[in-house]
Amino acid sequence: MLQELLPFKVDTWQFVASSLAIAIVGTVLLYFILFYVLRSLFRKLESDIPLVTLSVSAYPALAVFVLAIFKLTFESLPSIKLIDSVENILAVGLIISISYWIVQLFIQVVIYYLKEYTQQTEAMWDNVLLPLLEAVVPIVVYLLAAVFALRDIGVDLTGIWVALGGATFVIGFAAQGILANFFSGIVLLIDTPFQFGDVLRLENGSIAILRKIGVRVTQVYVPDKHCDIYIPNSNLQSQNIVNLSRPTAYYHCLAEVDVLLDYDLNETKRMIEKIILAHPDTLGDIDRKMELIDNYYTMEELKEQQKLGKLRLLAEQEVNYKLEEIQLGLDSLFVTIQFAEKGGITQDEIENIQQEYRGILNSMGLEPIRETQNNRAVYSLQETKVNDTLIELVREWYRCWIRDPNLLDNDSYMISEDWERKINLLKRRVQRLYQKISNPQSEETRIDDYVMELNKWLRERFKEPRQKWQESQVLVKGTNHTDDGKVYAELKLNFFVDDIKLENGKRGDRTSSQIYQEVLNYLKIASVNHTSEQREEKVEKKESITELSGASFNELNQNF
Secondary structure (H helix, E strand, O other): OHHHHOOOOOOOHHHHHHHHHHHHHHHHHHHHHHHHHHHHHHOOOOOOHHHHHHHHHHHHHHHHHHHHHHHHHHHOOOOOHHHHHHHHHHHHHHHHHHHHHHHHHHHHHHHHHHHHHHOOOOOOOHHHHHHHHHHHHHHHHHHHHHHHHHHHOOOOOHHHHHHHHHHHHHHHHHOHHHHHHHHHHHHHHHHOOOOOOOEEEOOOOOEEEEEEEOOOEEEEEEOOOOEEEEEEHHHHHHOOOEEOOOOOOOEEEEEEEEEEOOOOHHHHHHHHHHHHHHOOOEOOOHHHHHHHOOOOOOOHHHHHHHHHHHHHHHHHHHHHHHHHHHHHHHHHHHHHHHHHHHOOOOHHHHHHHHHHHHHHHHHHOEEEEEEEEOOEEEEEEEEOOOOOOHHHHHHHHHHHHOOOOOOOHHHHHHHHHHHHHHHHHHHHHHHHHHHHHHOOHHHOOOHHHHHHHHHHHHHHHHOOOOOHHHOOEEEEEEEEEOOOOOEEEEEEEEEEEOOOOHHHHOHHHHHHHHHHHHHHHHHHHHHHHHHHHHHHHHHHHHHHHHHHHHHHHHHHHHHO
16 A cells, blocks of 8 residues: 555665655654643643643653654665664664653653652552552563563573573572562551551560661661661561551550658549649640649740640640531531431432531531533532631641640651641542532432541541540559668559650650659659658657646646
């Protein structure tokens, strides 16, 4: 067919010249389409994925186009050594261009936007698996490209495959440890027991922060020694490791105090409970904490901590009140939908449900915006920026939190990023529910389940409410007898700190130290008072004995 259309034969140099002309014209035309037509169109789109894809693909696409035309041209020429060599070079260049194109698309488009997407999700594997894919996939692509390139230039791969097959056994036997670490790393990625930033207690008792799970080793940071430790994956998998960041970032602290048995034990326990509760970084009923926070930790170096902690607790209390209001609204919406589902949801009932749900959205700080796409109504949500709404209250809360004088430089960023991610998750979830309420279609019998699912997520994943089991406890563990005959009661202090991830995993230690110091100050004052009371008792006892002796002496004189 091509021979009939052309005025010359395809196996002549005239054909080569015409192919060269076609390549030049086609390259110019393709360049114009890629860099001017498509670029101007893609810039008008909201998403930048098409524009980034175009930028990554433009030059590789031009190279593939030119090399493909020349390869097809030289395939049509008579088979001579020079032409065959040029054809093989063009084939190798084509393979290299395509492999480079694939790798760049994977790294700069697929991986980049997967990372961006997973930052808005609650997937636990994203931060671990994506870096591994980013490292492994390009290597696999380039290895396959090398195999195809060697085959095209005429290298016989049979001997290479045989040699590799024999060497595989030797390499596998010699690299047992490396392979064990590799597959252990894969297992850790699949099981996802850890996430970057999690605080771990290793088998030797030291605290470490997970930095990276690699192909062979896992990198952890040890705050005590201010150093990174690289643990082979096979060793890590065989250890009993405690993840202190799961299921929540609340950290349980335990301390022990010895108190003289002569003291009023019940009063001492009550005072220590108040001292724990008065610390702004411990968990407990916020109303009680606000009553006590100004009465303790009055040292000059802790005044700023107590002042900002009080502001943070007040902001958190406002968030809790708003969450309770929203959760009650969702419970009420659940009942409304259940009644509507019994006889099938009508259009009027859909409008009533929408109106009730809009009230909940307003409490969150969101309002629905209706758009039309492909003759179909699509709803998006935008923030109202009203102060007394959940989103703005949460932002006010974490802004108070990042002013904590004990936080490190990266803590402020981590807190802000974590709560903004949760806010984005909230917006995505409530938008999906609004879309289902507006267009129930075949899912109208499941809308109530979606409402309860959202309510459960708010309670368990967005912000867990303060609960009874989180409150501090002071328990009597036993007694101790000293050599000088004194008896001490052993008191065990149980309490929770708000976030173990902060301060390089040392927030619990710092809080425990401050509580212990305040308890010792109280016991010191109590000891002084107790000593004074004992002295007063001795004086009173001595005076009473003196009076008694004088009275007895007078009585004897009278009898005599």
